[in-house]
Amino acid sequence: MSTTRTAAPRPPLAPASQPRQAGEDGSGNAALTADHLYRFFRTGDEEILALRGVSLSVAPGETVAVVGPSGCGKSTLLGCLAGLDEPDGGTVRVGGERLSHRPEAHRARLRAERIGVLLQSRNLLPHLDVRANVRLARTAGHLRRSGGHATGRGAPRVEVDELLDRVGLSRRGGAYASELSGGELARAGLAVALANDPDIVLADEPTGELDGQTEKHILQLLRERAGAGAALLVVTHSPRVVAIADRVITLHDGTVTS
Amino acid sequence: MSSGTHHTPPPVPSPRSTHGETASPRGSTPLQTRPPQSAAEPAGLVVTCEGVARTFGEGERAVVAVHGSSCSVRFGTRTAIVGSSGSGKSTLLHILAGLERPTAGNVSWPGLSTTEHERQGQIGVVFQSPSLVPALTVAENAALPLVLAGLPEGETAERVSEALRLVHVEDLADQLPEELSGGQAQRVAVARVLARRPALILADEPTGQLDQASGQHLIDVLLATAEQIGAALVVSTHDTEVADRLDAQWRMQEGRLSLDDPDPRMSAGQIDQPAVPTTSPATSRSVGFRR
Amino acid sequence: MIETWLTGLLRRRGGRLLSVSVGIGVAVALIASLGTFLTISQETMTTRALRSVAVDWQVQVQPGADPAAVRAAVGASSGVRAALPVSMARSTGLEATAGGTTQTTGAAVVLGLPDGYRTQFPGEIRQLSGSPTGVLVAQQTASNLHVRPGSQVRIGLGTSRPATVTVAGVVDLPQADSLFQKVGAPTGAQPSAPPDNIILLPAATFAAVLGTPTTTPPSGAHPTPVTSVTPVTTQVHVARSAPLPTDPAAAYAEVLGAAHNLEATLAGTGVVGNNVGAALDAARSDAAYAQMLFLFLGLPGALLAALLTAALVGAGAQRRRDEQALLRTRGLAPRAIGRLAALEAALVAAGGAVLGLAGGALASRWAFGDGAKPAGRTGLLGLSPAWSLVAVLFGALIAGVTVLAPAARDLRGLTVSGARHAVGRARSSWWMRYGLDFAVLGAALVVFWVSSSDNYALVLAPEGVPSISVSYWAFLGPALLWLGGAMLLWRLATVALTRGRRPLARVIAPLTGRLARPAAATMSRRRRPLTRSVVLLALAISFAASTATFNATYQQQAEADAQLTNGADVAVTPAPGAPLSSTATAAIAATPGVTRVEPLQHRFAYVGADLQDLYGVNPGTITSVTSLQDAYFQGGTAAQLMAALAAKPDSILVSDETVKDFQLQPGDLLNLRLEDRTTHQLKTIPFHYAGIAKEFPTAPKDSFFIANADYVTKATGSNAVGTYLVDTSGTNQAAVAADLRRALGSSASVTDVTQTRAAVGSSLTSVNLAGLTRLELAFAVILAAGSGGLVLAIGLAERRRTMAIISVLGARRRQLQGLVMAEASVVAVGGLLGGAVISWALTQMLVKVLTGVFDPPPASVAVPAVYLAATVLTVVLALAAAAAFSARTSTRPAVEELRDL
Known part of the structure; x- marks a missing residue:
């Protein structure tokens, strides 16, 4: 998770006046921007800086791969970008709206409406079957978009089945996580991550334990989503993932090195 | 925590070039090196499978993970099992490790102890998922097999620190597994196998959690160690780059094992043929640790 | 979404939900059945009090008033x-x-x-x-x-x-x-x-x-x-x-009010003799004591069940955090996640209510018998409706605190990542740093000391006053002691596991062999769940032991009361002035089942102008037929004072009041006047004051004398026997009494202790205390066994994982089992030792604080060895069963285990 032992002083909270740093595509229409992110952890007396001033941006339809040695802060970065973790300094914006340093309810709304997160493992709630997992994620997104008013009984079954069909799991909708193979788990996780039709997809080592065939399939589905205009940020160390990326960001010791 | 400075792995003794002369940094506890053998002499069998199959579940819902497959592994050989996920390579590896009982066929370990728990000690397994004891520190985890084997305390400590150093986690000796990243935990799991100096090393997707450089390094270490202690090494992987670094490749496809090696002597599916490995053959089942 | 979630929970988490429901159910059952017991006993007390009076009121017509008018006025008043x-x-x-x-x-x-x-x-x-x-x-x-x-x-x-x-x-x-x-x-x-x-x-x-x-x-x-x-x-x-409330206190207040009302109506022409009021007055303080007993003995059990439930829920904390993190990742708002947690809490609360009420009904039926239903208002399943409601609400509270509260706490956590990294190296608790355990123990002693200065007057029911005051303060002493003891044990266990890793490794080495040191290290790092188990077990043990000891002491004293009243197993009292013939006395001794007969003289003696009973005893042999507790005497133990009577035959034991009235010092001369046999005149006989007798078999509760029978015989010339105390070794008293009655005919009245036990005693003893004891002991055993077994259920997943890994590394089955057994042994030894110490202290305090329910006050507590042994055995068996179960899972192929994790 963390990278470096350091006695570095606590990073300053990013001042509002600081000029916004953006990617090559410019920040004007960026789907996701991170501005001077700092994150440190405390273990006993030691302070570990996992992120030290990371700035990046992803444009709609763009695929960005984040690479770096294990423990360089990739997962921490992803957590901050998804609003699952709060940076100690710096700002994360989603489509111009600030995600960091907002109440959890607000961050949850942004996640539900715009962000899909694909983790390396444990994407499914173990006591719900695949269909229910997808429906739960889809309903969360739709509920928010319709202004918080429940419009009946959650996402229509047709939409859910369509999504499962797209990832090749149309016949495994009733299965539970413990009954799925590794490849199926990955595809089910992807279905859940895409359930809310997100503008931004964040993936953490989505193909880490997959064979080439499944990896190809997953990447293809992700690319489709990017083709539909979603911003895609993938934390990975797989060369095949890097190969499909429009841009590669290398993270080392909590800083962007390239 | 890793300092992160090992982006590029430091040189590890290359398995081939340093054969026979590599010793541990401490002269007192050299990793045991097998005496060079004449190349013509076939090395002893470590494990052999005859028509093993493994079916999960029963009736209509039964899933066949491994179809009747035969194979054998000799001392000093380095084999990759290549296949896509769900192809049955993990199951086969577990059968070779004696962790999974085949539903059909036979598996035997002619080169290892006949007592089950002793044999288990002679087989080192690196699992795909984290396999450290959560309540023990990195050093204690790595020492476990040695403690089980009854090694004296001092020697245990030396071997453990040496093994941790080999995989670059010596700084993490006092950390608990929950404080490690996935890659670090995986390296500790490898160190635990190295410290034990087993006769057979089975690694299931050992580089799955690692970036490319660390993965390469880990394979280097595994190869070097296997060489030094004369152990047989079997690595399951979906990564062709990893597989290419091993001497032989077995291919698993939908539970069926096939030989994917230009060298027909590599004994997958045909155990009757004498298989002569290309590296350091061994005649005896001597395993590189002292009692 | 709620439906999907609910279906998923019921389908895939049924076992876990059920186990938590069972934990809640135990608390619900305990409260419902104890509350029902309380209701039943209060009703019994009221009905007994009402039944004991033949005429509810006797209205005395005042001089000068017209009886007919008074009668008409009384007859016209309501009720x-x-x-x-x-x-x-x-x-x-x-x-x-x-x-x-x-x-x-x-x-x-x-x-x-x-x-x-x-x-x-x-x-x-x-x-x-x-x-x-x-x-x-x-x-x-x-x-x-x-x-x-x-x-x-x-x-x-x-x-x-x-x-x-x-x-x-x-x-x-x-x-x-x-x-x-x-x-x-x-x-x-x-x-x-x-x-x-x-x-x-x-x-x-x-x-x-x-x-x-x-x-x-x-x-x-x-x-x-x-x-x-x-x-x-x-x-x-x-x-x-007029119908009366079933609670004696309420009934008393109502009857008293009605009587006052009538007197007011009569305007001085009549005064009400309130017989029914007097009977209820006696019953209401007993009812208050019954309520105290309920509090002292029932509440800790319910709390313990709540703690067990919390531990059970805590075992799934990591799973819940993971799920919560995932739900947040999917964008669920904190409020929505809270709703899902509330759903789970409601589910287990409902399950607990159903299981608890059913269990409570079964338990009450078993403990109190079929007939014991709250009269008239038989509620659901024969439980008291009011208490059922209280029990269900308490169950809901447990569910809220154990299921909902941790979820809410995690939700408040800033970030998901924070939630995912909630585990870490165990740190010492804040209360340990501040020494709160010592403070709590100190407070317990202070409260105890303060309430001891009121002579532990728990219940004050001033005669004629409808209000009754119960000193709940006194309850605080034992409660704090229990809490403080548990906290101190927590500290000690923590310190032992932290600092004592090496000794621990040596101790468990026989079980774990080579794995002793890793096992000790594991236990040391997992000291939090281990300590929790030790403390839970100790609390359960102390609950069981102190409850059992208290109940046994109560029975002992009730028995002592009956013995005191009757004198011995069987008492033969000749008709006044007609002493038994020597053949008759021989017949008594010869009756089968009689092991010993002891004559007890009974005379009347004047001290000054005061007439008191005097009992002549054979100091050397009196204790062979009846028990003399030290608490009956003052100025020496029973044995010392009997020895004094034997050594100086003119010694006399007198009442406390007499000592005060006559300003006696030990050794003082006390001249009594007794009737001389030959002259039938009163004769002055010198005695010397040797000690105080507060209670004595067959003696009245007020003043009396105890003297040496031989001396009395010599001084009065008569050896007339008041009562023959007959010992039957504590068995077959009724049968022996019947035989004696047949043999002696009308020449003497024969009473036995079983008959007396039924007749005497407060209404508190007359209620089904045996049922209460049975109920409490059963719950105590269940709780103790539960906490023993739960110990190994907590962290089962982690243990299974550890075992799987170690077995892959080449550990033998025996070594794996040794690991579990070592852990179980540490918990058993720590829990049993801690429990023994806590329960010893608690019992001492409880018996002192609840002195008021004892008549006579106990000299020493009665230790129910058989029950305690059975409890310990049950706990050990439960632990062994849990350990065996845990060890059995290690025989599952390790690779399956690892695949699941």
Whole structure:
């Protein structure tokens, strides 16, 4: 998770006046921007800086791969970008709206409406079957978009089945996580991550334990989503993932090195 | 925590070039090196499978993970099992490790102890998922097999620190597994196998959690160690780059094992043929640790 | 979404939900069944109190008032079923001639009873022989006068000519004490005994004899009406029909209010003798004690069940955090996640309520029997509806605190990543750093000390005052002790596991072999769940042990009470003035089942102008038939004082009051006057004060003397025996008593302790305490076994994972089992030792604090060894079973285990 032992002083909270740093595509229409992110952890007396001033941006339809040695802060970065973790300094914006340093309810709304997160493992709630997992994620997104008013009984079954069909799991909708193979788990996780039709997809080592065939399939589905205009940020160390990326960001010791 | 400075792995003794002369940094506890053998002499069998199959579940819902497959592994050989996920390579590896009982066929370990728990000690397994004891520190985890084997305390400590150093986690000796990243935990799991100096090393997707450089390094270490202690090494992987670094490749496809090696002597599916490995053959089942 | 979630929970988490529901259910069942017990016992107390009185109220018509008007006013007041006037006059004496001799009695009381009195007040008069109507004489009067139905009795009426009546029947007056009470007089001014001679006349006859005007002219009464100088008083006897609350205290308040109301209506013409009020007054303090017992003994059990549930829920904390993190990742708002957690809490609360009420109903049926249902208002499943509701609410509270609260706490956590990294190296708790455990223990002692200065007066029920005060403060002492003991144990266990890793490794080495050091390291790092298990087990053990010890002590004292009243297993009391023949005494000793007979002298002695009972004992042998507890005496132990009586025969033990009244110092001379056998005159006999006797078998509760029988015999010339105390080794008392009754006939009355036990004792002892004990002990065992077993269920996943890894590394099955057994042993030893110490301290405090429920106060606590051994055995078995189960999972192929994790 963390990278470096350091006695570095606590990073300053990013001042509002600081000029916004953006990617090559410019920040004007960026789907996701991170501005001077700092994150440190405390273990006993030691302070570990996992992120030290990371700035990046992803444009709609763009695929960005984040690479770096294990423990360089990739997962921490992803957590901050998804609003699952709060940076100690710096700002994360989603489509111009600030995600960091907002109440959890607000961050949850942004996640539900715009962000899909694909983790390396444990994407499914173990006591719900695949269909229910997808429906739960889809309903969360739709509920928010319709202004918080429940419009009946959650996402229509047709939409859910369509999504499962797209990832090749149309016949495994009733299965539970413990009954799925590794490849199926990955595809089910992807279905859940895409359930809310997100503008931004964040993936953490989505193909880490997959064979080439499944990896190809997953990447293809992700690319489709990017083709539909979603911003895609993938934390990975797989060369095949890097190969499909429009841009590669290398993270080392909590800083962007390239 | 890793300092992160090992982006590029430091040189590890290359398995081939340093054969026979590599010793541990401490002269007192050299990793045991097998005496060079004449190349013509076939090395002893470590494990052999005859028509093993493994079916999960029963009736209509039964899933066949491994179809009747035969194979054998000799001392000093380095084999990759290549296949896509769900192809049955993990199951086969577990059968070779004696962790999974085949539903059909036979598996035997002619080169290892006949007592089950002793044999288990002679087989080192690196699992795909984290396999450290959560309540023990990195050093204690790595020492476990040695403690089980009854090694004296001092020697245990030396071997453990040496093994941790080999995989670059010596700084993490006092950390608990929950404080490690996935890659670090995986390296500790490898160190635990190295410290034990087993006769057979089975690694299931050992580089799955690692970036490319660390993965390469880990394979280097595994190869070097296997060489030094004369152990047989079997690595399951979906990564062709990893597989290419091993001497032989077995291919698993939908539970069926096939030989994917230009060298027909590599004994997958045909155990009757004498298989002569290309590296350091061994005649005896001597395993590189002292009692 | 809620539906999907609910279905998923029920389908895939059924087992986990069920286990939490069971934990809640135990608490619900405990409260519901104990509450039902409380309700039943209060009802029993009320009904017993009501049943014990024959006449609810006796309204004394005041001099000058018109009895008829008073009667009419009483009859018209609400809640009165029957109001009948009873006239009462004093006779100078009764006389009868039978078989040529004439018998005369001293002063007698003449009652005039209206028609229908016996139907309205059936409990007042018991027919012994003859006709139920007409002139009736009390049994003792009949025997004094030697009259039978048909005999004639002359009633002396002072100056006038005696009236002659014909006896129609002989009766007994079981409630003579209250019948002849002085209405309106305080307790101290009441006559000490009912009149010796009583004759009951029909109202018409009474009027004819005493000249009181009656509405109906006398018919069939032969004497002509005379104007008597004998004053006639009138009482209106009242039977009430108004329903009363089942709680004695409430019933008392209501009856008292009604009586006051009536007195106000009567405006000074009548005073109410409130018999039913007096009976309820006695019952209400017992009811308050029953409530205290419920609190002392029931609440800790319910709390313990709550703690167990919390531990059970805690075992799934990581899973819940992971799920919560995932839900947040999917964008669920905190409120939505909270709703899902609330759903789970509601589910287990509902499950707990259903299981608990069913279990509670079964438990009460088992403990109290079928008949023991709250009368009249039989609630669901025979449980008290009010207590069922309380129990269900408590269950819901447990669910809220254990399921919902942690979820809410995690939700408040800033970030998901924070939630995912909630585990870490165990740090010492804040309360340990501040030494809160010592503070709590200190507070317990202070509270205990403060309440000891009030003599642990837990219940104050001032006579005649409807309010009752219960000192819940005293409850705080044991509660704090329990809490503080648990915290201290937590500290000690933590320190031992942190610092004592090496010794621990040495201790467990026989179980784990080579794995001793890794095992010790594991335990040291997992000290939090281990410590929690040790403390839970200790709390459960201490609950079981202190409850059992308290109950056993209570039984012991109830037994002692019965023994004190009866004297021994069986007591043979010869008729006064008719000592048993030597053949009869030989017959007693020869009766099968009799192991020993001890004569106890009973005399009356004057000290100054005060008449007291004097008991002559054989100090060397008295303890062979009856037990003398040290608590009965002051100034020495029972043995010391008996030795003093033996060594100096003129020694005497006197009451506390006598010591004060006569300013006695040990060794002081005390001259008593006793009747000399030959002269029948009082004779002064010197004694020397040697100690204080507060209680003595067969002795009254107030003042009495204990002296050496030989000395009394020598001084008075008589060895007349008051009571033969018969020992039957504590068995077959009723059968032996029956045999003795047959053998001795009418020459002596024979009582046995079982009969006495039923008759004496407060209404508290009379309620089904055996049922309560059974109920509590059963719950205590369940809780102890539960906490023992839970120990290994906590962290089962992690342990299974550890075992799988170690087995892959080449550990033998025996080593794996050794790991589990080592952990189980540490928990068992720590929990049992800690529990033993806590329960020892707690019992001492409980017995002291609850002194008020004991009569007599205990000299020492009774330790129910068999039950305690059974509890320990159950715990050990539960632990062993859990360990075996845990170890069995290690035989599952390790790779399957690893795949699941």
